Amino acid sequence: MAKKKTLFECQACGFQTPRWMGKCPSCNEWESLIELNKEQVRFLKDSSEINNQTGSNKAKPITDINEDNITRFASGSKELDLVLGGGIVPGSLTLIGGSPGIGKSTLLLKIAGNLANNDKTVLYVSGEESAGQIKLRANRLDANHTKLYLLPEINLTSVLSEIQSKQYDFIIIDSIQTLYSDETPSAPGSVTQVRTITFELMRIAKTLHIPIFIIGHITKDGSIAGPRVLEHMVDIVLYFEGDSNSELRLLRGFKNRFGSTNEVGIFEMNKHGLNDAKSMAGKFFDKDKLQSGSALTVIMEGSRPIVIEVQALVAESYGNAKRSSTGFDNNRLNMLLALLEKKLDLPLGTYDVYINISGGIKINEPSADLAVIAAILSSYRDRELSSETLFLGEVSLTGEVREVSGLTQRLKEMETQGFKKAIVPAKPIEESGIKCFLADEVSKVVDWIFI
Ligand SMILES: Nc1ncnc2c1ncn2[C@@H]1O[C@H](COP(=O)(O)OP(=O)(O)OP(=O)(O)O)[C@@H](O)[C@H]1O
Numbered sequence: 001m002a003k004k005k006t007l008f009e010c011q012a013c014g015f016q017t018p019r020w021m022g023k024c025p026s027c028n029e030w031e032s033l034i035e036l037n038k039e040q041v042r043f044l045k046d047s048s049e050i051n052n053q054t055g056s057n058k059a060k061p062i063t064d065i066n067e068d069n070i071t072r073f074a075s076g077s078k079e080l081d082l083v084l085g086g087g088i089v090p091g092s093l094t095l096i097g098g099s100p101g102i103g104k105s106t107l108l109l110k111i112a113g114n115l116a117n118n119d120k121t122v123l124y125v126s127g128e129e130s131a132g133q134i135k136l137r138a139n140r141l142d143a144n145h146t147k148l149y150l151l152p153e154i155n156l157t158s159v160l161s162e163i164q165s166k167q168y169d170f171i172i173i174d175s176i177q178t179l180y181s182d183e184t185p186s187a188p189g190s191v192t193q194v195r196t197i198t199f200e201l202m203r204i205a206k207t208l209h210i211p212i213f214i215i216g217h218i219t220k221d222g223s224i225a226g227p228r229v230l231e232h233m234v235d236i237v238l239y240f241e242g243d244s245n246s247e248l249r250l251l252r253g254f255k256n257r258f259g260s261t262n263e264v265g266i267f268e269m270n271k272h273g274l275n276d277a278k279s280m281a282g283k284f285f286d287k288d289k290l291q292s293g294s295a296l297t298v299i300m301e302g303s304r305p306i307v308i309e310v311q312a313l314v315a316e317s318y319g320n321a322k323r324s325s326t327g328f329d330n331n332r333l334n335m336l337l338a339l340l341e342k343k344l345d346l347p348l349g350t351y352d353v354y355i356n357i358s359g360g361i362k363i364n365e366p367s368a369d370l371a372v373i374a375a376i377l378s379s380y381r382d383r384e385l386s387s388e389t390l391f392l393g394e395v396s397l398t399g400e401v402r403e404v405s406g407l408t409q410r411l412k413e414m415e416t417q418g419f420k421k422a423i424v425p426a427k428p429i430e431e432s433g434i435k436c437f438l439a440d441e442v443s444k445v446v447d448w449i450f451i
């Protein structure tokens with residue numbers, strides 16, 4: 001008699017094994033493995049063979065294949081269109097993640113309203129809030145329209161039958177973790193549930209050619225809750241960044257099968273919702289309130305230069321020196337501190353060092369290294385830096401200050417915002433109204449820093 005094939009899956013990380021184990025060898029969670037039933041095993045097999053179900057698809061020379069004609073449509077928000085690479089692609093599946101209260105539902109309801117206003121039929125599925133609650137938000141966002149349909153539902157089968165009942169042009173699922181499928185025994189939000197639901201939504205998006213936006217909760221470490229496979233399955237992954245106490249929110253692309261992930265959408269939260277930010281000038285710092293430990297720099301967010309404030313606190317340590325940073329890479333901070341000890345003889349080993357980037361921005365480029373060093377020196381010496389000066393440069397392990405990309409563009413932005421001086425690694429090609437002081441070595445920064 002043929003032996004029954006079994007498959008167990010970890011509900012915490014999605015690890016699969018044919019043998020039950022008390023502790024998951026992948027994520028070390030105890031008693032997290034559950035046995036998958038026959039349908040689930042078959043589903044997993046199906047999903048891995050999505051494009052090869054019947055064997056009717058035969059391989060063809062690439063020269064004989066016609067490319068897909070991508071026709072995008074505008075979302076009504078210039079910033080969202082920018083992150084998406086030029087607009088919404090029909091049939092695409094987009095995942096939007098972000099911390100609680102950052103504005104995921106607000107943004108998507110506003111987009112839903114914009115599209116409905118543009119004669120598109122939109123379905124907003126909410127498993128988190130009642131229809132009345134969403135209506136309240138829609139009043140605030142001015143998103144009331146007869147073509148915007150609300151469906152407070154958590155059952156996937158009901159959601160799918162609603163999708164098939166009308167010709168929807170755009171669908172929003174708020175959120176993937178609250179939906180559940182009857183076909184899997186696990187609780188909503190579990191690995192198997194999230195995977196099953198995403199697979200079904202992907203199938204429906206591709207077959208009916210409807211763009212679907214899914215909201216995903218994020219875990220403590222900032223990644224989308226659920227299996228990583230979720231990010232692989234969808235076409236586009238966008239994350240909200242920003243401090244929920246400040247009004248600015250950034251929407252960053254992490255994956256885009258239809259465009260680049262270079263651009264960042266910038267929004268402002270106000271009582272009318274999350275709207276495209278008009279101007280970035282002065283949004284991330286207050287020139288009049290700069291104190292010792294603050295240094296300004298210009299970062300490039302996609303094609304846009306933004307002036308931001310780097311804050312440092314250097315305080316005598318009692319015990320082991322602590323190093324912590326928010327919005328800046330901790331390993332990079334440790335490297336810069338080691339460099340300062342070695343090149344400038346600063347006894348930082350006995351000091352705690354904290355770094356914070358204002359406005360909840362996460363710096364993803366090395367051009368802010370010099371500003372971090374300037375902020376540390378300013379806090380260490382308890383001397384204010386000039387509020388007219390900006391710092392630009394990547395610092396290497398040898399203490400050399402390297403050039404940054406788009407220097408001319410960054411200097412132009414400084415000029416329009418009324419800054420006068422910049423400490424830079426190399427002479428800019430184009431002249432600008434900014435007086436540039438060259439510092440190609442970390443030790444030279446000290447000469448210019450308090451000018
Ligand atoms: N009347 C209002 N005026 C201004 N801002 C408001 C108002 N009501 C709500 N907000 C803002 O909207 C935010 C809530 O946004 P939203 O519900 O879209 O977040 P979310 O990302 O969907 O959160 P969750 O993950 O909890 O669903 C609040 O944190 C608040 O900043």
Ligand SMILES: [Mg+2]
Pocket residue numbers: 104105106128174
């Ligand atoms: Mg929400």
